[in-house]
Amino acid sequence: MSTETDTTDFEFDESAVRRKRRLGKAFLGLCVAATMVGIVALVALLVDVIVEAWGWLTWEFLTYPPSQVVEHYNPANYGDLPTGPGGMYPMIVGSIYLIVMTAVFTLVLGVGAAIYLEEYAPDNTLTRFIEANITNLAGVPSIVYGLLGLAVFVRALQTGQSLIAGALTLTLLILPIVIVSSQESLRAVPDSMRQASYGAGATKWQTIRNVVLPEAIPGIMTGIILALSRAIGETAPILMVGAATTMFAPPQLTDPTGPFGAMPMQIFEWAKLPEDEFQHVAAAGIVVLLTILLLMNAVAIYIRNRYDPRS
Amino acid sequence: MTANGGGPRTVSTSESSRSGSEFESDRSVSDEAPLGGPDASETILESRDLDVFYGDEQALQSISMEIPEQQVTALIGPSGCGKSTFLRSINRMNDLIDVARVEGDLRFHGKNVYDEDVDPVALRRKIGMVFQKPNPFPKSIFENVAYGLRVQGKDDGDVEGKVRTALERAALLDEVEDQLDSSGLDLSGGQQQRLCIARAIAPDPEVILMDEPASALDPVATSKIEDLVEELAEEYTVVIVTHNMQQAARISDKTAVFLTGGRLVEFDNTNKIFENPENERVEDYITGKFG
Ligand SMILES: Nc1ncnc2c1ncn2[C@@H]1O[C@H](COP(=O)(O)OP(=O)(O)OP(=O)(O)O)[C@@H](O)[C@H]1O
Ligand SMILES: [Mg+2]
Numbered sequence: 379m380s381t382e383t384d385t386t387d388f389e390f391d392e393s394a395v396r397r398k399r400r401l402g403k404a405f406l407g408l409c410v411a412a413t414m415v416g417i418v419a420l421v422a423l424l425v426d427v428i429v430e431a432w433g434w435l436t437w438e439f440l441t442y443p444p445s446q447v448v449e450h451y452n453p454a455n456y457g458d459l460p461t462g463p464g465g466m467y468p469m470i471v472g473s474i475y476l477i478v479m480t481a482v483f484t485l486v487l488g489v490g491a492a493i494y495l496e497e498y499a500p501d502n503t504l505t506r507f508i509e510a511n512i513t514n515l516a517g518v519p520s521i522v523y524g525l526l527g528l529a530v531f532v533r534a535l536q537t538g539q540s541l542i543a544g545a546l547t548l549t550l551l552i553l554p555i556v557i558v559s560s561q562e563s564l565r566a567v568p569d570s571m572r573q574a575s576y577g578a579g580a581t582k583w584q585t586i587r588n589v590v591l592p593e594a595i596p597g598i599m600t601g602i603i604l605a606l607s608r609a610i611g612e613t614a615p616i617l618m619v620g621a622a623t624t625m626f627a628p629p630q631l632t633d634p635t636g637p638f639g640a641m642p643m644q645i646f647e648w649a650k651l652p653e654d655e656f657q658h659v660a661a662a663g664i665v666v667l668l669t670i671l672l673l674m675n676a677v678a679i680y681i682r683n684r685y686d687p688r689s
Numbered sequence: 690m691t692a693n694g695g696g697p698r699t700v701s702t703s704e705s706s707r708s709g710s711e712f713e714s715d716r717s718v719s720d721e722a723p724l725g726g727p728d729a730s731e732t733i734l735e736s737r738d739l740d741v742f743y744g745d746e747q748a749l750q751s752i753s754m755e756i757p758e759q760q761v762t763a764l765i766g767p768s769g770c771g772k773s774t775f776l777r778s779i780n781r782m783n784d785l786i787d788v789a790r791v792e793g794d795l796r797f798h799g800k801n802v803y804d805e806d807v808d809p810v811a812l813r814r815k816i817g818m819v820f821q822k823p824n825p826f827p828k829s830i831f832e833n834v835a836y837g838l839r840v841q842g843k844d845d846g847d848v849e850g851k852v853r854t855a856l857e858r859a860a861l862l863d864e865v866e867d868q869l870d871s872s873g874l875d876l877s878g879g880q881q882q883r884l885c886i887a888r889a890i891a892p893d894p895e896v897i898l899m900d901e902p903a904s905a906l907d908p909v910a911t912s913k914i915e916d917l918v919e920e921l922a923e924e925y926t927v928v929i930v931t932h933n934m935q936q937a938a939r940i941s942d943k944t945a946v947f948l949t950g951g952r953l954v955e956f957d958n959t960n961k962i963f964e965n966p967e968n969e970r971v972e973d974y975i976t977g978k979f980g
Pocket of ligand 2: 773900
């Protein structure tokens with residue numbers, strides 16, 4: 379570089395820079411607009427559902443079984459009903475059981491697979507092939523998992539149209555997502571931690587159990603809960619394995635081979651009915667489902683913040 | 690905490706029968722063992738024609754040297770010459786690198802650690818390690834130091850006593866005595882490094898490998914670590930990589946100079962290396978003409 383100052387290098391008319399800056403601003407505007415479309419759509423949807431459900435979502439709605447008669451859902455009529463109000467209690471319980479069982483299966487299978495792939499499997503073509511296909515599986519439509527569940531669990535393994543078949547099908551559905559997100563959490567554990575552990579004379583398993591897992595658990599749990607909150611809203615796969623559209627008594631956790639139902643099924647059922655009032659009932663069901671979903675996400679965020687050993 | 694003596698300790702007279710050949714690599718210290726003075730010590734680690742490869746790249750070329758027991762051996766040389774690689778091949782940390790491959794012998798108490806029947810985990814329980822970047826676990830100070838004891842199954846007796854002793858030796862106890870339950874990550878960089886040293890010595894290994902333990906620290910913390918290394922050598926064998934010539938001169942008994950290409954060019958008593966090196970390139974390196 380020459381030491382003499384070339385005056386043309388120091389032009390104050392930076393039109394080129396200004397043009398670039400304008401381009402940057404335009405791009406920023408585009409991004410903001412894109413974000414707004416998403417947010418506005420979501421808020422509009424939420425407001426619409428909540429307005430529909432307003433007045434129909436009561437404590438009784440949460441604690442009573444459903445009814446065929448639409449008047450039974452109207453809080454104004456609660457006083458003079460021979461049978462008690464209508465609600466979605468069995469389906470709430472069904473969804474919770476379904477999710478709890480799915481959570482247990484997913485935790486064992488998903489974290490197990492992730493640990494194997496990330497920590498044990500040799501880095502060869504086969505492993506990479508398996509990993510690529512797990513990622514692909516995450517994109518398979520959920521109804522395909524429903525068909526798989528029907529063929530494998532309901533028919534071949536003879537579970538019947540049961541709670542366990544539903545839970546296993548949902549497990550298959552979210553397993554790829556959980557494996558991938560758990561692998562990412564394991565990969566995020568700094569190698570210096572592993573080296574510190576091996577350097578202190580730890581075996582591989584000791585290193586995984588004492589150092590890697592504690593570091594990765596918050597991320598793994600967050601991934602699992604977010605996947606479960608997707609599973610709880612799924613209708614197609616449980617429809618395929620024969621979830622009931624209406625249940626008057628909650629499923630039994632002690633009898634996992636018994637019939638089962640879940641909130642999305644009931645909401646779908648209500649939404650199909652011709653009476654206008656049932657649209658309000660369906661909206662009330664959606665609000666309940668969304669609330670549970672948001673609660674689960676809140677728990678995920680809490681776990682991420684609370685158990686992050688670095689904060 | 691007191692510094693040990695002052696200048697580097699002389700251990701034995703220097704090897705006399707040396708050719709001027711630049712890459713004479715199978716120079717053996719055992720030749721001089723009979724010449725050793727009163728504090729001459731046994732060889733604990735011996736490298737014989739050790740080659741290390743990363744994939745097709747050869748990082749170490751036929752390294753042969755003998756590291757004496759209960760002394761400080763410094764490894765110096767320009768960046769990328771294979772010092773860390775050599776250090777990691779001693780306790781088989783290279784096993785963790787997929788592409789790394791080791792040929793030749795590395796003997797610990799006369800036994801080649803690359804023999805089939807050697808369990809690297811058992812080896813690492815005898816040869817502790819301190820890394821360049823302090824890497825405490827996100828656990829309490831106490832649990833950091835107790836980690837080696839726990840994983841090695843040495844935590845049945847007086848864990849608390851052992852932890853305190855290790856912290857004391859690492860010159861950290863006074864500073865953390867009443868916060869043993871707080872996180873190791875809350876300490877300063879220098880304290881974290883001393884915590885890592887405490888973690889390495891708590892299970893009472895025979896050898897401690899240190900890879901530039903003070904490179905990320907300020908001068909005060911560095912001098913604390915240096916004092917510590919000298920004290921550790923009273924009980925342990927210390928092999929330390931450093932980029933800092935003065936540090937090598939101050940704390941080590943023996944110095945090995947690696948030069949580019951992964952060759953060991955000169956290995957001798959520290960005094961000899963710094964005052965009167967045989968090899969011209971070593972002299973250039975030490976006087977800062979290159980590297
Ligand atoms: N994990 C690895 N994979 C591939 N090559 C490596 C790896 N680690 C080191 N190398 C190569 O081996 C050679 C020696 O590296 P090494 O880290 O041992 O050098 P060093 O002397 O410790 O350098 P520095 O003083 O910078 O730490 C370098 O050429 C480096 O690129
Ligand atoms: Mg290095």
